[in-house]
Amino acid sequence: MSTPPISQLCKNCSHVLDIDLLLDRNPINNKGYRPYETSKILYRFEDTCPELPGFATSGDSGCGLCKLIRETLASQYPSTEYKGSVTGWVSRSVTPIHVEPRKVFDYTVILLPCSEDDSIPFLRAPLTEVLSDQTLNFTKNSIAHCASTCHPWEPSGSTPARLLDIGEYKAKGCIKLIQTEGLPRVKYAALSYCWGNAEDAAYQPETNSANLSERLGGFVIDAMSPVVRDAIITCEALDMSYLWVDALYILQGKADIADWEMESQKMNDIFRNAYVTLCP
Template identity: 25%
Template sequence: MWRLAAWYAWTTDLQTYEYLPALPETCLPSGSDTNTGSSSSLSRIKTWLDICTSSHPACSQAGSQPPPLPTRVIAVGQKGSSRCHLVSGKKKHGYYATLSHCWGDSKNRPLTTTEQTLRSRQQGIEDEELPKTFQHAVQVCREIGIEYLWIDSLCIIQEQESQEDWAKEAPRMGLVYGNSMLTLSAAAAANSTQGCFEERLGLVFWPCPVVLSGQACYLSRYPTQEEELHGNPGDLERTLRNSLARRAWVLQEQVLSCRSIIFFEDRLIWRCATLSTNEKYPLGIPHAPNISVDNQRLMHCIINGIASFMPKDLGVDIYTCWYRMLEDFTHRSLTYDEDRLPAIAGIAKRFGVIVNDSYHAGLWRRDMILGLLWHPTSSSPTQTTKSARAPSWSWASLNCGVNYLHLLSAGSDAGRIPFSPLVDILEVSDPTTCENHPFGVTSKASLKLLGVLLTVVEDDHEDSGLALAENATRFAGNIEDYSQDISRWHSDSPAQTALVCLPVCVRHDPYHQGIRGDGELYKASWEKSLKTGVDEFKQFNRLFCLVLQAIEGKQGTYSRVGTCTIGKHKTIEISRMAFGERRSLTIV
């Protein structure tokens, strides 16, 4: 289906776009535009880059001076060159691009720099020695005039027994992508041999100029429902499906990069804080994007302080954006499970500055109550152990996806569901495990809390598999939705294992059974019930708990084994207990 688009400029809340004819002629497609790496495709990239750097205040890098170069970069050479060099970036400034790519399996390992090959890489690398993805990235830089290129496998020394270079460079990854002029994302390639460029017909995507009844017009494809509702150029779902988007390290690259050009199998997509578009809308979609549905761009704006771009009525809750990003991150793959914390450390460092908060094993001190209540997703593989790289109360201790859906707002609403804490955090002990990498590697943090402990047992006869041990009868349904962090059922295990339950908070749910209510009203009713014992809105107040197990030989010390919710008929009783005789406990 086609829609007529007027020849005059499209106007949005962000800016007024120039006439399409004002684009350089080299951008216009022709019958020979049959590849995403064609001369007209590369001209479009350069034009988008020029528009962004010259007329997007939110995207402009601070000052007019080029940024410091990373420790090592690839000098790509001029147009027509057939050789590039690995050079030192120490004490130098310049504009450079970064490559975001899939390493692939061991059979398709990308070209690397090792201690043995470092000297030869500095002497020069012929283009034909580079895998196709690297060749294409070098070609793009030459064509659009970016002097340097950073590729992780070539610019960080690999296969070191001591991992010394990786230990130094990993903490700098946030700066590498944050200072990059442009990130090139090879989204269609599963490994470095497949390249950035793909065959396609460029004319299919470009608005078609026609003359109807003497009036010059453009014909373009009718906007999709996604475009009409959210202002995204029909590529959000496609972005989430590609191979690159399934890599955990890439999320950091996507969020921290100032601007990106994404090479899909049939189109180019441009993304920056101000504009998310493709060749279907070469000068931008004709209405302002709803940034709240694109958490990556929203997080980019948050950590870069680009508040002027976000609508004033967005109602953004910064920590909610963090939790949504965590859900995305933990469902992505890592070649090395030990990278669970390092792969998100760059974002954490920037985020911590913005919220002025301290970071402990992947959780934030000022929002620790909610942060503790993650749970593994139902699609996660069965786990038998937790990793010692992080404390048991951290999502980073598991090698599976986690979510916070039970505590976050529904749909695209970025606000918070009101909740009331039932514990006090007395102390967070977090000894430094790596001086050069405080936001990554490992964490030996522990929590000292003040709260009430309820004895519980695992019970096959209960639907949840868990029951309150004191004053409880079977089939009472006192405990709901028991979610285990790891599989605790083994052939040599006893039928029942004594555990404890720590009430953490009460959620005042404004979305009960699909009906949006007033969470603050439910909260007020719950607070009143602490004195009266009667809650007129008890069905809207739900109690969330941690399930803990005592550590043998360490009095008052526990490890987390899961989460659960208390049945609504017990919320008032347990809430009143939680403010009664409390005790201090430590979770490690």
């Protein structure tokens, strides 16, 4: 089942969920109360009934709030009943929307009292850029906290016999499979993913005895499936230089059954000793 797209707000409507802007109020004074201030108008808007072209264009571009406003106005004021201008404004508290000369509805932005600044981020709209600086900082800090407290990384643990070295991906645009025998213990990410049905699995990139030397020499990520490419890009963003992928680590050819039987038995240790596991 596909995930529904996250509704984007236009520049104007984004003010409604701009928590930093909405919380930009007079500070509480030494008497324990907040000095009164007049309602701050964040933006004004104007459109024309019955088509409401402004809201329609913005809604078609992905703004869920503009789409909601247009649908509400259209349901309350059919084209046969009213033709004219629509005006309104968004303020810090109540946002009136008028169909001149009558008001259609108000909606209220409720400000929740937060004693800690850390509570505020949970009120913000979700980020749509997966590898944004904010997302990466949160992810890196969470991994570091986990590694230093509940699940410390063990330098004495075993390392898979083969790993994808992506350390030079950003500089050279290519990766390579390496043999780890004789190398010091390294931190690596392990990819846990589904190959899909039989048809999809047939297109998964594999390593076998015929292309092993090619894999060891280096290759571009365009040859990888989307999920493996995403894992490589994610590792690079998280400053992880090594990645384990079963189809690229275990030789998959019919002539390579001995390698598969030996290496597949190590998967429990491979995931247990990984610094982080990626689960798309």
